[in-house]
Every structure is written in C-alpha cells, then in structure tokens.
Amino acid sequence: MRRRKALQPEKKSKSLIRGVLWGITKAVSLVVSIGSIFSYVIVLSSRKKQKIQEVKDYVKYQLLNLSSFFKTAESNLNIFKSEFLRIYNSDYQITEEEFWEYYFLDDDGAIRMKPKYFNGVLNSNGVYSEAITSFIGSNQKIDDWDFQRRLMISYKLLQKFGPAWQNNFANVHVSYPENAISVYWPQQPWGLKSQADLPMNELETIKATTQKENPERKPVWSAMYYDETARDWVITYQLPVDFEGKHLINPSHDIYLKEFLNNLISNKISNTYNFVLNQDGYLIAYPGEPTHEQKLMGHISLEKANIPSVTRAYYLIKDAVGFDFTGVKVIENTDDHCYLIVGKIQGPDWWLVTVLPKGLVQNAAKRSAALIGLGGVFALLSTLSLVFYVMHNQVSKPLKLLRNAADAIGKGDYSSATAKAMRLPLGLNNEIGVLAKRFKEMSTRIRNNKQNLEKIVDERTAELEKANLTLRQISSLDGLTQVYNRRSFEIDIEKIFSAAQSTEGVFSILMADIDFFKLYNDSYGHAEGDSALREIAKLIKDSIRGSDRVYRYGGEEFAVVFPNTNLKTAHSVARRILNNIKAERIKHKKSTYNYVTISGGLVEYSRSFQNPQQMIKAADKKLYQAKHSGRNNLVI
Numbered sequence: 233m234r235r236r237k238a239l240q241p242e243k244k245s246k247s248l249i250r251g252v253l254w255g256i257t258k259a260v261s262l263v264v265s266i267g268s269i270f271s272y273v274i275v276l277s278s279r280k281k282q283k284i285q286e287v288k289d290y291v292k293y294q295l296l297n298l299s300s301f302f303k304t305a306e307s308n309l310n311i312f313k314s315e316f317l318r319i320y321n322s323d324y325q326i327t328e329e330e331f332w333e334y335y336f337l338d339d340d341g342a343i344r345m346k347p348k349y350f351n352g353v354l355n356s357n358g359v360y361s362e363a364i365t366s367f368i369g370s371n372q373k374i375d376d377w378d379f380q381r382r383l384m385i386s387y388k389l390l391q392k393f394g395p396a397w398q399n400n401f402a403n404v405h406v407s408y409p410e411n412a413i414s415v416y417w418p419q420q421p422w423g424l425k426s427q428a429d430l431p432m433n434e435l436e437t438i439k440a441t442t443q444k445e446n447p448e449r450k451p452v453w454s455a456m457y458y459d460e461t462a463r464d465w466v467i468t469y470q471l472p473v474d475f476e477g478k479h480l481i482n483p484s485h486d487i488y489l490k491e492f493l494n495n496l497i498s499n500k501i502s503n504t505y506n507f508v509l510n511q512d513g514y515l516i517a518y519p520g521e522p523t524h525e526q527k528l529m530g531h532i533s534l535e536k537a538n539i540p541s542v543t544r545a546y547y548l549i550k551d552a553v554g555f556d557f558t559g560v561k562v563i564e565n566t567d568d569h570c571y572l573i574v575g576k577i578q579g580p581d582w583w584l585v586t587v588l589p590k591g592l593v594q595n596a597a598k599r600s601a602a603l604i605g606l607g608g609v610f611a612l613l614s615t616l617s618l619v620f621y622v623m624h625n626q627v628s629k630p631l632k633l634l635r636n637a638a639d640a641i642g643k644g645d646y647s648s649a650t651a652k653a654m655r656l657p658l659g660l661n662n663e664i665g666v667l668a669k670r671f672k673e674m675s676t677r678i679r680n681n682k683q684n685l686e687k688i689v690d691e692r693t694a695e696l697e698k699a700n701l702t703l704r705q706i707s708s709l710d711g712l713t714q715v716y717n718r719r720s721f722e723i724d725i726e727k728i729f730s731a732a733q734s735t736e737g738v739f740s741i742l743m744a745d746i747d748f749f750k751l752y753n754d755s756y757g758h759a760e761g762d763s764a765l766r767e768i769a770k771l772i773k774d775s776i777r778g779s780d781r782v783y784r785y786g787g788e789e790f791a792v793v794f795p796n797t798n799l800k801t802a803h804s805v806a807r808r809i810l811n812n813i814k815a816e817r818i819k820h821k822k823s824t825y826n827y828v829t830i831s832g833g834l835v836e837y838s839r840s841f842q843n844p845q846q847m848i849k850a851a852d853k854k855l856y857q858a859k860h861s862g863r864n865n866l867v868i
Contacts, residue, residue: 280593287573287588288560290501294584295560295575298492301400302469302579305485306451308397309471312389312404312483316473319385320480331380334366334387340428341370345387345414350421351750354856361391365423369411369430379410382480390416397485405484407438407470441472441482449474452482453580456489456516465489467580493517496584503592509583511555513546515539516582541568545585549574555581641675710784712762713769721783721791722844728795729844732837740802742792743851744772744809744832747863749788751822764818764828771816775809790830791848799836803868806834810866829864831855 335343345366352362364387368374386406394404394416403417411433415422432438439445440452454468470484496506497519508516515537534543544567552563553574563572573586656668710717716724728739746752746768753761765788772782772790785791792809794802810830818828833854841847854867861867 283588283593284562284571284573287501287504287571287586288562291560291573291575291584291586294496294499294506295577298496298584299578301492302487302577304400305469305487306471306579308393308401308404308485309451309469309483312393313471313473315389315392316385316481316483317475319388320382320475324381324385326377326381326384328377328380331384334384335368335374338428342426342428343368343372343374344423347421347424349387350424352859354860358853359391360852360856363394363418364390364414364416365421366414367412367423367426367430367432369432370428371431372411379408379412382408383412383414386414386481390414401485402488403486405482405486407432407441407482407484409433409442409479413438437468437470438482441470441479443474443479446472456580463490465493469579500586501588504586504588506584506586507542508577509542509546509549509585511581511583515542518542541587544568545572545587548572549583549585638671641678710769713766713784715769715773715790716781716783718783718785721785721793724781724783724793725844725848728793729837729841729847737796738798738837740794740797740799740834740836741847741851742794742802742806742809742832742834743785743848743855744790744792744806744830745855745859746788747825747829747831747859748820748823752820752828755820755822767816767818768813768828768830771813772809775812776805780805791851799834799868802834802836803866806832806866810864814864824862825864831858831863832866833858834866834868 334345334349336346337343345364349361349364352360354360366383366387368383374380390404390406397404398416398418402419403415405416406414411431413423413432433442437452437454440454443449446452449472452468452470452472454470456465456467458465465488467487467489468484469487470482472482473480493508493516496508497517500506505519507518510516513534515532515534518537518539534546537543545565548563548565549561549572553561557576560573560575563574565572568587569590571588571590573588575584576582577584656672657664660668708716708720725741731737732739746764749761749764752764756764765784769782769784769790772792776782776792776794779795780797781793781795783791783793792806794805797805810832814825814827814829816828820826820828823829833851833856835847835851835854837847841850858865858867
C-alpha cells in the first residue's frame with residue numbers, strides 16, 4: 233500500500249506568485265474602474281468649460297477682426313467729415329469759371345466731371361489726380377454757389393483720401409441731398425457711365441440719409457447685396473454730415489465681404505461650424521453656396537432657408553439674450569444637442585454663431601477617462617512584474633546589477649550600460665537572465681537610436697533653416713512678377729538712404745510706370761495684363777546690372793534702385809530699360825506707339841532729401857512729367 237501511494241504522482245502545488253498576481257489584478261482592476269468612472273465625471277465638467285472657453289476665445293477673435301474692419305470704415309468717414317467741415321467753414325472760394333474747368337454738360341443734360349480726372353491728370357498745384365468721377369442728374373440745377381463749393385471740396389478730399397484707403401475699401405463715395413454723387417473708384421468710371429436722368433437721391437440707400445427719413449442723423453448701414461459683376465457681397469456705410477441744420481453731404485464706403493464671410497465659414501474650430509444672422513431673422517451666411525434669392529437680396533428668411541436648426545437657434549438667442557447685448561454669450565440648445573456661442577459684429581449688428589456639438593465635449597472626456605484607465609492597467613502590470621521579481625529566488629543581486637545599468641541610462645550614459653565593465657546577470661538561465669540580455673539590447677538600441685536621432689535632428693535643423701531662408705525670400709517677392717515687392721523696396725530704401733546719409737555715399741532710384749496700362753487691360757483683359765506685367769518685370773530685371781534691384785511698387789508701377797551709382801551711370805541703365813522694352817514690341821493697339829512702352833523718373837541722392845519718401849516723391853514727380861511729355865520718356 234505504501235508503495236502504491238508512493239507511486240502516485242504528487243499534486244501540483246499552486247504557484248504563490250500567480251496567486252498574489254491574481255489578487256493584485258482584481259484589486260487594481262476595481263480601483264482602475266472606479267477611478268475611470270470618477271475621472272469621466274470630473275473631466276466632463278472640466279473639458280466642457282475648457283472647450284466652451286476655447287470657442288468663446290475664437291468668437292471674440294473673429295468679432296474683433298470683423299468689427300475692427302467696420303470700425304475702420306467708420307473712422308475713415310469721420311475723418312472725411314471733420315476735414316470737410318473744416319474746409320467748408322474756412323475761407324475756401326470757388327468761382328463758376330473754376331467749377332466748369334472740372335465739369336461739362338453732356339448731350340443728355342447731365343453734368344459730369346471731365347474724363348481726364350478719372351484717366352489721370354497733373355493739376356495746376358502739382359498734385360496728380362485720377363480715378364475720380366462725378367455726376368449731377370439732368371433734373372438737378374447747378375447754379376447754387378454753395379452746391380458747387382461742396383462738390384469741389386468733396387473732389388479735393390477724394391483726391392486726398394481715396395488712394396490712401398483703396399487697399400482696404402474698393403471705393404469712396406460722396407452723395408448729396410441734391411441729385412448728385414462724386415466717386416473715387418479706380419476700377420469703374422461710374423460718374424461717366426450713369427444714366428442722365430438717374431434719380432439717385434430718391435433711391436432707398438441715399439434716401440435713408442435725408443433729414444426726413446433719418447431725423448436722428450445716425451450713420452446708415454445698407455442691407456447686404458450680391459454684386460454679380462464683382463461676384464462679391466457688398467454692404468454700404470454712409471455718414472450724414474450736417475452743419476447748422478443743413479444737410480451737406482454723405483461720405484460712404486462700399487465694403488466687400490466675400491472674403492470675410494468665407495473666412496467665417498471656413499476658418500472654424502474642428503468639428504464646429506459657423507453661421508451669421510441679422511436681428512430681423514434673416515440668414516446672412518451659412519456653409520455652402522448661397523441661393524439665387526440670397527444673391528438678389530443679400531440674405532434669406534429663415535422660413536425660405538428651411539434649416540430647422542438655424543431657426544431654433546435664432547429664437548433661442550432672441551429669448552435668451554435679446555437684441556441688445558455685449559460680449560460673447562453661451563446658450564445651450566437641448567433640441568440639437570449643442571451649445572451656441574454667440575457674439576455681435578459691431579457695425580451692421582449681425583450675430584456670429586458658432587455651433588459646438590455636445591459630443592465633442594463628451595468624447596474628450598471619454599478619451600481622458602480611457603487614458604486614466606490605460607494608466608491604471610500600466611500600473612497593474614508594473615506591480616505584477618515587481619512582485620514576481622521580488623519573490624523569485626536569488627533576485628536581489630541581479631536586480632542590483634540591473635539597477636546600476638538603469639542608473640547609467642538615466643544619466644544618459646548608454647555606452648556604460650552596454651560595456652563589459654558594468655556586469656549584468658546575462659548568464660542566468662531564467663527570466664532575470666533574459667531580462668538582462670534584453671536590457672543590454674535595449675541600451676544598445678537606445679544608444680544607436682540616440683546617435684541616429686541626433687544626426688536626424690541636425691539634418692532636419694539644416695533643412696528647416698534652408699526652408700526658412702526660402703520662405704523669407706518668397707515673402708520678399710511679388711507673387712505675380714517674381715521681382716521684389718513694395719515691402720522689400722521700403723526696407724531696402726531705408727537702409728540705402730541711411731547708409732548714404734552716414735557715409736556721404738551716392739545712389740539713384742528710378743520710378744517707372746507702364747504707359748496706357750489701363751487701356752491695355754480694357755483691350756486685352758486682365759489675364760493678358762498680368763502676362764504683360766510679368767514680361768515687363770523680366771525685361772527690366774534683364775536690363776539692369778547685378779548690383780541693381782527691381783521692385784514692383786504697385787499696380788503697373790516699378791521701382792529700380794541703383795546702389796553706389798551716380799545719375800549719369802543710372803541714366804544709361806534706365807535708358808537701356810526703356811529701349812529694351814520698346815524693342816520687345818509687345819502689341820498695344822490703344823497706345824500712341826502701338827506697342828507697350830514705359831515712362832520713368834530718375835533721381836540721384838543728395839543731402840537736400842531729408843528722408844527716402846522725399847526722394848521717392850521727387851522721382852514720382854519726374855515720372856508724371858515723363859507721362860505728360862508724351863510717354864515712352866525718361867525725365868531726370
């Protein structure tokens with residue numbers, strides 16, 4: 233019996249390590265689960281506040297950006313108003329003969345400003361004037377001296393402010409309580425093309441500025457409309473100007489909004505979307521193409537738009553904050569499971585609405601909770617590994633050796649961790665031995681990867697520096713002609729001028745302008761005009777010396793800087809430029825010469841110039857002299 237009992241196989245004993253590990257696994261799993269649930273609740277609340285604040289900051293930025301643009305329009309017209317009233321209350325005089333030097337009576341009975349003030353003319357006071365037209369309807373008398381005086385004051389101010397404001401606004405108008413308007417608009421000779429019997433002061437836009445329709449004398453924002461010619465959204469801002477109870481003028485801006493509205497719709501925080509409403513319940517902008525009615529009216533009613541979520545949003549905003557509110561408001565929309573972040577665009581008082589889905593906040597909280605859960609799992613595995621090594625026979629010494637190697641790695645000494653001098657328990661035929669081998673392999677890989685990474689970082693740094701250099705070069709070039717742009721010109725001329733002042737050096741500048749270029753664009757189209765600009769820029773660049781620089785100053789005007797060059801040498805190069813362009817024989821049927829030519833003004837630096845602007849102005853004056861002496865000419 234004893235023998236049979238002895239022969240029976242012994243029961244396999246349970247592993248202590250496995251038992252401990254299983255107990256730790258259950259305990260840590262419970263803790264991780266509870267922690268994940270608790271963290272989800274906490275993170276949900278925190279993430280909600282964080283995300284809403286992020287969207288509020290975004291809306292504030294967009295409001296500031298848009299409102300500043302509208303505020304600029306208001307500021308411009310207030311400047312125009314102040315300057316007009318200053319001149320109006322001065323001793324400025326205008327005779328009837330002087331008035332008719334600027335205006336003429338057409339065959340249909342309308343009075344218009346002469347075409348030369350749109351095409352470009354050098355006035356008797358030496359100021360170059362262009363892009364201005366004026367129109368007085370055939371039903372409007374012009375024998376009132378005060379009316380003539382207001383027209384001439386407006387012309388002077390359009391001549392002064394129009395070019396300065398054209399970068400931000402397409403045009404500047406001045407309308408009158410009489411049936412008349414004056415316009416600065418480089419792209420459109422409006423006053424020369426309008427119908428002779430057009431009753432402008434009876435149209436709704438200008439009529440809204442009259443004392444009868446607007447007794448409070450408030451600025452007027454028109455309804456937005458779609459300009460099919462420009463393929464752009466437009467809104468007009470008008471400022472009534474009175475003096476001693478008399479309505480004098482209405483300066484105004486047309487503001488093109490396509491780019492701004494597109495930015496509002498496209499430049500959004502990920503997984504949100506924007507739309508714009510006005511306070512009367514009309515949709516101004518929404519993701520997607522505008523409808524035909526929206527193009528005609530500038531907006532579309534919520535009923536016709538048929539977007540239920542937008543309709544619900546409008547009434548929620550109206551009930552929650554009303555029309556007269558400031559700052560950015562947050563409104564919960566339970567029906568559509570989202571938050572509405574709302575701000576008012578100053579000026580036309582539109583509502584900018586950003587829709588933040590609640591799912592974004594909840595998903596973020598879930599991800600955070602999942603990360604905590606993964607962290608708990610990692611902690612569990614680490615704990616189990618630690619218990620396993622502690623309970624294993626003869627573990628202290630191998631762990632100490634491993635710890636020494638780990639310390640070396642912690643200090644960044646990867647070579648020591650892989651060297652023979654640091655003894656590792658590689659000979660153990662168990663898990664620790666395997667771990668020691670893997671540890672060494674890992675250290676070797678880390679060392680190699682570190683070396684490779686340093687090499688890659690060095691390479692990427694060199695590539696980045698090269699890319700930054702390329703970017704700086706691109707930012708200094710004109711996108712169309714690939715010669716230096718006006719910003720580069722302003723930077724370079726300041727440096728060269730300052731150097732000349734301090735060292736008594738010399739340099740010259742050439743201001744050049746393509747002759748009859750507007751007529752070229754009218755005849756051949758803007759695409760051919762752009763092609764001609766590129767070709768002219770290349771011809772100038774090929775004609776100058778290696779030390780010279782050519783810049784596109786603006787439109788069809790170019791500037792050339794001749795460093796360390798006196799007037800005689802610069803004149804030789806400038807003459808070569810004119811001859812090479814004429815010799816290229818670019819066909820121009822509206823030109824006096826039948827080919828594209830340029831005119832230029834050349835100036836040499838002298839101590840009489842106090843700053844670069846005076847020198848540029850002097851060159852420009854000579855350019856205008858060249859223009860008026862027949863073009864295809866160089867004046868020095």
